[in-house]
Amino acid sequence: MKLNKLTICSISMLLLSVVITSCKKSFVELTPKGIIPVSTFYNTEVDIKSALTGAYSSLRPIYNEQYGFGEIPSDNTQTYGESEVLYGEQDKLTWTSRSTNLQNAWTRFYATIAYANIVLDHVNTPTMTAANRNSYIGQAKFLRALMYFNLVRMFGGVPLVLNEITSESQAYSYNRVTAEAVYAQIEKDLTEAAAVLPASYTGTDIGRATSIAANALLGKVYMFEKKFTQAEPILAGVVATAGTLLPYDQVFGLGKDNNRDIIFSVQYLGGGFGEGNTFARNFVPQPSGTTITAVTGNSNNIGTPDLYNSFESGDNRLNTAIGVFSSGTLVYYYAKKFIYQSVGANSEGDNDWPVLRYADIVLLYAEVLNENNKTTEALTQLNLVRTRSNLAPKSGLSQADARTTIYHERRIELCFEGERWFDLIRWGIMVPTMTAHKTNYPPINGQIGNIVSTLALYPIPNREIQLNNKLTQNPGY
Numbered sequence: 462m463k464l465n466k467l468t469i470c471s472i473s474m475l476l477l478s479v480v481i482t483s484c485k486k487s488f489v490e491l492t493p494k495g496i497i498p499v500s501t502f503y504n505t506e507v508d509i510k511s512a513l514t515g516a517y518s519s520l521r522p523i524y525n526e527q528y529g530f531g532e533i534p535s536d537n538t539q540t541y542g543e544s545e546v547l548y549g550e551q552d553k554l555t556w557t558s559r560s561t562n563l564q565n566a567w568t569r570f571y572a573t574i575a576y577a578n579i580v581l582d583h584v585n586t587p588t589m590t591a592a593n594r595n596s597y598i599g600q601a602k603f604l605r606a607l608m609y610f611n612l613v614r615m616f617g618g619v620p621l622v623l624n625e626i627t628s629e630s631q632a633y634s635y636n637r638v639t640a641e642a643v644y645a646q647i648e649k650d651l652t653e654a655a656a657v658l659p660a661s662y663t664g665t666d667i668g669r670a671t672s673i674a675a676n677a678l679l680g681k682v683y684m685f686e687k688k689f690t691q692a693e694p695i696l697a698g699v700v701a702t703a704g705t706l707l708p709y710d711q712v713f714g715l716g717k718d719n720n721r722d723i724i725f726s727v728q729y730l731g732g733g734f735g736e737g738n739t740f741a742r743n744f745v746p747q748p749s750g751t752t753i754t755a756v757t758g759n760s761n762n763i764g765t766p767d768l769y770n771s772f773e774s775g776d777n778r779l780n781t782a783i784g785v786f787s788s789g790t791l792v793y794y795y796a797k798k799f800i801y802q803s804v805g806a807n808s809e810g811d812n813d814w815p816v817l818r819y820a821d822i823v824l825l826y827a828e829v830l831n832e833n834n835k836t837t838e839a840l841t842q843l844n845l846v847r848t849r850s851n852l853a854p855k856s857g858l859s860q861a862d863a864r865t866t867i868y869h870e871r872r873i874e875l876c877f878e879g880e881r882w883f884d885l886i887r888w889g890i891m892v893p894t895m896t897a898h899k900t901n902y903p904p905i906n907g908q909i910g911n912i913v914s915t916l917a918l919y920p921i922p923n924r925e926i927q928l929n930n931k932l933t934q935n936p937g938y
Contacts, residue, residue: 503583516576531879536898558920577605595657603670606650633929651679674725696826713798724817731811738810748788764794796877
């Protein structure tokens with residue numbers, strides 16, 4: 462089942478609540494026909510639930526493109542001539558503070574945060590059961606935490622907005638707080654969300670954030686902070702709910718959404734409703750025409766030869782994860798796991814985007830056990846992923862060798878899913894890994910730029926600094 466869609470009326474109301482561009486006072490004071498003013502909304506539980514569904518809906522454009530920040534810059538994927546104009550600067554590590562893609566991401570993250578804040582500020586107005594109110598609060602806090610997790614990984618310390626914005630002057634009054642302060646708020650939101658959210662849903666509510674999702678994200682956050690002592694029990698609790706990992710080919714594909722390997726995903730719906738994904742349009746090799754899917758692609762997020770060759774012999778994930786298409790002298794290792802043949806139009810993909818999967822959490826648990834000097838236990842968790850992938854289990858490794866093996870397993874398991882770049886940064890190996898990648902990079906569209914440590918953070922978008930002179934720029938930009 463797919464999450465219910467927000468009505469156009471509710472979307473218009475939500476957008477009215479956040480002033481993000483300059484406008485004349487006379488316009489601000491008008492209430493256009495067909496728009497419901499905030500003062501007359503949020504009076505019923507249906508209003509709150511519709512507003513919350515709008516927050517979920519805002520995830521769709523974000524995760525249509527999030528791979529561009531978490532995968533394309535890494536050694537996993539690359540652009541080609543036909544996709545250079547879209548993501549070439551991310552592939553070549555040549556982005557600047559004026560990059561449109563970064564500005565769009567920033568705006569979308571804060572729009573979702575704004576929607577979550579609106580729910581949290583108004584949820585106590587209508588009459589409803591305590592269980593429902595707590596669920597709405599927990600879901601809004603989860604979504605806010607997820608957006609701040611994206612922001613802090615990409616930009617470091619950012620403005621921390623925790624209440625509804627009602628004026629332009631308020632919107633541009635925030636200073637950047639430290640990354641530590643952002644992480645502290647994420648931890649708080651997720652801890653509080655996990656305490657009140659249900660463990661599962663039924664019917665049309667399937668796809669909403671659960672207590673398991675909140676704890677899974679919290680454990681992941683702790684790993685990025687290198688808080689291994691805190692991460693271990695949280696990840697252990699999530700892994701205990703996993704059961705047997707699904708075979709890889711049952712995790713991805715049309716009709717396989719919300720399977721038991723999925724902890725939280727962005728819900729897409731094909732069929733002409735404007736709620737579908739663009740994965741086929743993005744990931745299919747352009748020269749393939751309509752031989753792979755019913756639409757012609759843009760060759761984005763195409764795997765590198767190094768990624769393809771990193772799969773071990775006999776790994777049964779390879780055929781599900783990567784398709785191979787040749788065009789003249791070019792070989793495209795495309796993201797087969799996100800593509801299906803019958804997609805009806807460019808933006809009408811029906812399959813969901815996994816944000817949190819059990820296999821991801823199992824590997825994080827293996828990693829934290831190893832970092833906490835429990836290498837034997839770590840290999841037990843690692844082998845849950847390896848044996849389900851038709852690979853021999855690992856045993857007798859040193860802590861250092863286990864660490865290297867876990868890093869490799871995450872690369873393979875999560876390829877194309879927007880995790881690799883952020884993993885390289887949190888492991889502290891981005892510069893050497895990308896330097897090696899640059900040496901082997903096929904010069905299809907030029908050369909990768911300078912590999913420097915300041916690339917670990919993206920620049921604050923120039924437009925944001927122009928609008929809010931309290932914002933400072935990240936080093937190196």
